Amino acid sequence: MIELSKAEFEVLDAVWINYPATASEVIARLSDDKEWHEKTIKTLLSRLVKKGALSFEKQGRQYNYTPCIAREEYTLKESQSFIERFFNGHIAPLVSGFAKSEQLSQHDIDELKKVIDDWEKQQK
Amino acid sequence: MIELSKAEFEVLDAVWINYPATASEVIARLSDDKEWHEKTIKTLLSRLVKKGALSFEKQGRQYNYTPCIAREEYTLKESQSFIERFFNGHIAPLVSGFAKSEQLSQHDIDELKKVIDDWEKQQK
DNA sequence: AATTTAAGATTACACGCGTAATCAATTAAT
């Protein structure tokens, strides 16, 4: 599995919004939430390329970056390893923890029900 | 929030099994799964103390370590920040990702249903 | 009493990460 740092993921996340994307586009997308220096973001883009999370094509003197993995794929892998580490591979205890600490809204519950519904339909 | 590294968490996890626990007990508990050197584990115990995750009492020349936080409390915080980072604070998409990739067993579904049931009962 | 052992304290060290600054080269502007 490609291992990304927190900051690297956030940059990749900005590319996922819409790609291919140039460095300046990524910098623009991040400028609202982050106080990162332009140079910092470019460093992170390079590291993402080096790690195989981004590819690029030259367009004049700029690069057009494209993710090498889908967001869903990456977050699934991360979720698996998270749940493995903290809950021995079982997802229910995580949800249960949220429930106990009153972190769940009716909306969350509805969404969860739908997930379960869909799962059961698909079983048949 | 106390920030623990992966290795630190695994050592703390071995203390949570049963405490107070001496260094040798922790080392013994970890020896099955891990190839860690005894010195490595002691380093991690010290770092956990320094970070305020463990406290200890002297017992002769040994220390008796006790966690300063409950496992549930720690994993809840970690889960929150994980779900915030990857799923914008919503838990259902995580579960949904598992479902789509066929990571859910009937048993998981049953447990999730129970969590939902309990939540709804408690709402009334 | 002297010596060995063992526990925790201190030190070590390379690598990844956050956070840029500087360098080199090419394009845009004058």
Place this chain on the structure above:
DNA sequence: ATTAATTGATTACGCGTGTAATCTTAAATT
């Protein structure tokens, strides 16, 4: 044609982490 600006490449640097080795001191053994 020069010069200025901008892009990606390279270099920097302190801190955390994984992974111990060495040091110090007190207890256990002989």
